[in-house]
Amino acid sequence: MTAMRGTARAGALAGALLAAASMALTGTAHASTGAGWIGYGYANTHNGVLCVQEAIDNSPAPYHVGTDGLFGPETHAGIKAFQSWWNQHYSPHLSVDGVVGPQTGDQILGWVGAGCSLYVPTTD
The missing domain is CATH 1.20.5 (Single alpha-helices involved in coiled-coils or other helix-helix interfaces)
Incomplete structure:
Protein backbone atom coordinates (compact mmCIF):
# COMPACT_ATOMS: atom_id res chain seq x y z
CA MET A 1 0.00 0.00 0.00
CA ALA A 31 -1.39 38.61 -18.18
CA SER A 32 -4.68 36.97 -17.59
CA THR A 33 -7.45 39.40 -18.45
CA GLY A 34 -9.06 37.99 -15.32
CA ALA A 35 -6.27 39.15 -13.00
CA GLY A 36 -7.71 41.34 -10.28
CA TRP A 37 -7.29 45.09 -10.26
CA ILE A 38 -4.83 46.43 -7.70
CA GLY A 39 -5.65 49.39 -5.47
CA TYR A 40 -7.78 50.52 -2.57
CA GLY A 41 -11.13 48.72 -2.57
CA TYR A 42 -9.89 45.67 -4.49
CA ALA A 43 -8.93 42.18 -3.31
CA ASN A 44 -5.21 42.80 -3.78
CA THR A 45 -3.04 39.71 -4.03
CA HIS A 46 0.42 39.59 -2.50
CA ASN A 47 1.99 38.62 -5.84
CA GLY A 48 0.12 41.29 -7.78
CA VAL A 49 1.12 44.05 -5.38
CA LEU A 50 4.71 42.79 -5.29
CA CYS A 51 4.85 42.88 -9.10
CA VAL A 52 3.53 46.45 -9.14
CA GLN A 53 6.01 47.52 -6.48
CA GLU A 54 8.91 45.97 -8.40
CA ALA A 55 7.74 47.63 -11.62
CA ILE A 56 7.62 51.04 -9.98
CA ASP A 57 11.11 50.56 -8.58
CA ASN A 58 12.47 49.32 -11.95
CA SER A 59 10.87 52.11 -13.98
CA PRO A 60 12.37 55.57 -14.44
CA ALA A 61 9.37 57.09 -12.63
CA PRO A 62 10.68 59.38 -9.88
CA TYR A 63 9.23 57.36 -7.00
CA HIS A 64 10.29 54.21 -5.23
CA VAL A 65 8.36 51.96 -2.88
CA GLY A 66 9.20 49.15 -0.50
CA THR A 67 8.68 45.73 -2.05
CA ASP A 68 6.73 43.87 0.60
CA GLY A 69 3.64 42.75 -1.34
CA LEU A 70 1.32 44.83 0.87
CA PHE A 71 -0.86 47.55 -0.62
CA GLY A 72 -0.87 50.79 1.34
CA PRO A 73 -0.33 54.54 1.03
CA GLU A 74 3.23 54.22 -0.31
CA THR A 75 2.20 51.81 -3.07
CA HIS A 76 -0.86 53.93 -3.90
CA ALA A 77 1.34 57.03 -4.24
CA GLY A 78 3.87 55.04 -6.28
CA ILE A 79 1.20 53.93 -8.76
CA LYS A 80 0.00 57.52 -9.13
CA ALA A 81 3.59 58.69 -9.68
CA PHE A 82 4.08 55.98 -12.32
CA GLN A 83 0.83 56.93 -14.06
CA SER A 84 1.75 60.62 -14.04
CA TRP A 85 5.27 59.90 -15.31
CA TRP A 86 3.86 57.67 -18.06
CA ASN A 87 1.47 60.42 -19.17
CA GLN A 88 4.33 62.91 -19.43
CA HIS A 89 6.38 60.63 -21.68
CA TYR A 90 4.08 58.26 -23.55
CA SER A 91 0.67 57.64 -24.98
CA PRO A 92 -2.00 56.40 -24.33
CA HIS A 93 -2.62 58.47 -21.27
CA LEU A 94 -3.47 56.70 -18.04
CA SER A 95 -5.90 57.77 -15.35
CA VAL A 96 -3.84 59.05 -12.42
CA ASP A 97 -5.93 57.27 -9.81
CA GLY A 98 -3.51 54.97 -7.99
CA VAL A 99 -5.27 51.87 -9.34
CA VAL A 100 -3.72 49.24 -11.58
CA GLY A 101 -6.43 48.28 -14.01
CA PRO A 102 -5.89 46.88 -17.51
CA GLN A 103 -4.47 50.06 -19.10
CA THR A 104 -1.97 50.73 -16.32
CA GLY A 105 -1.26 46.99 -16.14
CA ASP A 106 -0.26 46.95 -19.81
CA GLN A 107 2.42 49.53 -19.03
CA ILE A 108 3.48 48.04 -15.67
CA LEU A 109 4.37 44.72 -17.27
CA GLY A 110 7.05 46.44 -19.33
CA TRP A 111 9.09 47.00 -16.15
CA VAL A 112 8.94 43.53 -14.56
CA GLY A 113 9.70 39.97 -15.58
CA ALA A 114 7.32 37.59 -17.29
CA GLY A 115 6.66 35.93 -13.93
CA CYS A 116 4.27 38.76 -13.16
CA SER A 117 2.10 38.17 -16.20
CA LEU A 118 -0.48 36.18 -14.24
CA TYR A 119 -0.92 38.74 -11.46
CA VAL A 120 -1.32 42.09 -13.22
CA PRO A 121 -4.50 42.94 -15.15
CA THR A 122 -4.09 43.81 -18.84
CA THR A 123 -6.22 44.45 -21.89
CA ASP A 124 -4.84 41.34 -23.69
Whole structure:
Protein backbone atom coordinates (compact mmCIF):
# COMPACT_ATOMS: atom_id res chain seq x y z
CA MET A 1 0.00 0.00 0.00
CA THR A 2 2.81 2.43 0.89
CA ALA A 3 4.59 1.62 -2.39
CA MET A 4 1.39 2.42 -4.30
CA ARG A 5 1.07 5.80 -2.54
CA GLY A 6 4.68 6.61 -3.38
CA THR A 7 4.14 5.66 -7.00
CA ALA A 8 0.96 7.73 -7.15
CA ARG A 9 2.75 10.75 -5.65
CA ALA A 10 5.64 10.37 -8.07
CA GLY A 11 3.19 10.15 -10.98
CA ALA A 12 1.31 13.22 -9.81
CA LEU A 13 4.55 15.15 -9.38
CA ALA A 14 5.74 14.09 -12.84
CA GLY A 15 2.42 15.18 -14.32
CA ALA A 16 2.62 18.57 -12.61
CA LEU A 17 6.19 19.08 -13.80
CA LEU A 18 5.23 18.10 -17.33
CA ALA A 19 2.33 20.56 -17.30
CA ALA A 20 4.59 23.34 -15.97
CA ALA A 21 7.23 22.60 -18.60
CA SER A 22 4.58 22.61 -21.32
CA MET A 23 3.29 26.00 -20.17
CA ALA A 24 6.84 27.35 -20.05
CA LEU A 25 7.49 26.22 -23.61
CA THR A 26 4.31 27.79 -24.95
CA GLY A 27 4.81 30.75 -22.57
CA THR A 28 2.37 33.58 -22.85
CA ALA A 29 3.73 37.05 -22.33
CA HIS A 30 0.32 38.47 -21.52
CA ALA A 31 -1.39 38.61 -18.18
CA SER A 32 -4.68 36.97 -17.59
CA THR A 33 -7.45 39.40 -18.45
CA GLY A 34 -9.06 37.99 -15.32
CA ALA A 35 -6.27 39.15 -13.00
CA GLY A 36 -7.71 41.34 -10.28
CA TRP A 37 -7.29 45.09 -10.26
CA ILE A 38 -4.83 46.43 -7.70
CA GLY A 39 -5.65 49.39 -5.47
CA TYR A 40 -7.78 50.52 -2.57
CA GLY A 41 -11.13 48.72 -2.57
CA TYR A 42 -9.89 45.67 -4.49
CA ALA A 43 -8.93 42.18 -3.31
CA ASN A 44 -5.21 42.80 -3.78
CA THR A 45 -3.04 39.71 -4.03
CA HIS A 46 0.42 39.59 -2.50
CA ASN A 47 1.99 38.62 -5.84
CA GLY A 48 0.12 41.29 -7.78
CA VAL A 49 1.12 44.05 -5.38
CA LEU A 50 4.71 42.79 -5.29
CA CYS A 51 4.85 42.88 -9.10
CA VAL A 52 3.53 46.45 -9.14
CA GLN A 53 6.01 47.52 -6.48
CA GLU A 54 8.91 45.97 -8.40
CA ALA A 55 7.74 47.63 -11.62
CA ILE A 56 7.62 51.04 -9.98
CA ASP A 57 11.11 50.56 -8.58
CA ASN A 58 12.47 49.32 -11.95
CA SER A 59 10.87 52.11 -13.98
CA PRO A 60 12.37 55.57 -14.44
CA ALA A 61 9.37 57.09 -12.63
CA PRO A 62 10.68 59.38 -9.88
CA TYR A 63 9.23 57.36 -7.00
CA HIS A 64 10.29 54.21 -5.23
CA VAL A 65 8.36 51.96 -2.88
CA GLY A 66 9.20 49.15 -0.50
CA THR A 67 8.68 45.73 -2.05
CA ASP A 68 6.73 43.87 0.60
CA GLY A 69 3.64 42.75 -1.34
CA LEU A 70 1.32 44.83 0.87
CA PHE A 71 -0.86 47.55 -0.62
CA GLY A 72 -0.87 50.79 1.34
CA PRO A 73 -0.33 54.54 1.03
CA GLU A 74 3.23 54.22 -0.31
CA THR A 75 2.20 51.81 -3.07
CA HIS A 76 -0.86 53.93 -3.90
CA ALA A 77 1.34 57.03 -4.24
CA GLY A 78 3.87 55.04 -6.28
CA ILE A 79 1.20 53.93 -8.76
CA LYS A 80 0.00 57.52 -9.13
CA ALA A 81 3.59 58.69 -9.68
CA PHE A 82 4.08 55.98 -12.32
CA GLN A 83 0.83 56.93 -14.06
CA SER A 84 1.75 60.62 -14.04
CA TRP A 85 5.27 59.90 -15.31
CA TRP A 86 3.86 57.67 -18.06
CA ASN A 87 1.47 60.42 -19.17
CA GLN A 88 4.33 62.91 -19.43
CA HIS A 89 6.38 60.63 -21.68
CA TYR A 90 4.08 58.26 -23.55
CA SER A 91 0.67 57.64 -24.98
CA PRO A 92 -2.00 56.40 -24.33
CA HIS A 93 -2.62 58.47 -21.27
CA LEU A 94 -3.47 56.70 -18.04
CA SER A 95 -5.90 57.77 -15.35
CA VAL A 96 -3.84 59.05 -12.42
CA ASP A 97 -5.93 57.27 -9.81
CA GLY A 98 -3.51 54.97 -7.99
CA VAL A 99 -5.27 51.87 -9.34
CA VAL A 100 -3.72 49.24 -11.58
CA GLY A 101 -6.43 48.28 -14.01
CA PRO A 102 -5.89 46.88 -17.51
CA GLN A 103 -4.47 50.06 -19.10
CA THR A 104 -1.97 50.73 -16.32
CA GLY A 105 -1.26 46.99 -16.14
CA ASP A 106 -0.26 46.95 -19.81
CA GLN A 107 2.42 49.53 -19.03
CA ILE A 108 3.48 48.04 -15.67
CA LEU A 109 4.37 44.72 -17.27
CA GLY A 110 7.05 46.44 -19.33
CA TRP A 111 9.09 47.00 -16.15
CA VAL A 112 8.94 43.53 -14.56
CA GLY A 113 9.70 39.97 -15.58
CA ALA A 114 7.32 37.59 -17.29
CA GLY A 115 6.66 35.93 -13.93
CA CYS A 116 4.27 38.76 -13.16
CA SER A 117 2.10 38.17 -16.20
CA LEU A 118 -0.48 36.18 -14.24
CA TYR A 119 -0.92 38.74 -11.46
CA VAL A 120 -1.32 42.09 -13.22
CA PRO A 121 -4.50 42.94 -15.15
CA THR A 122 -4.09 43.81 -18.84
CA THR A 123 -6.22 44.45 -21.89
CA ASP A 124 -4.84 41.34 -23.69
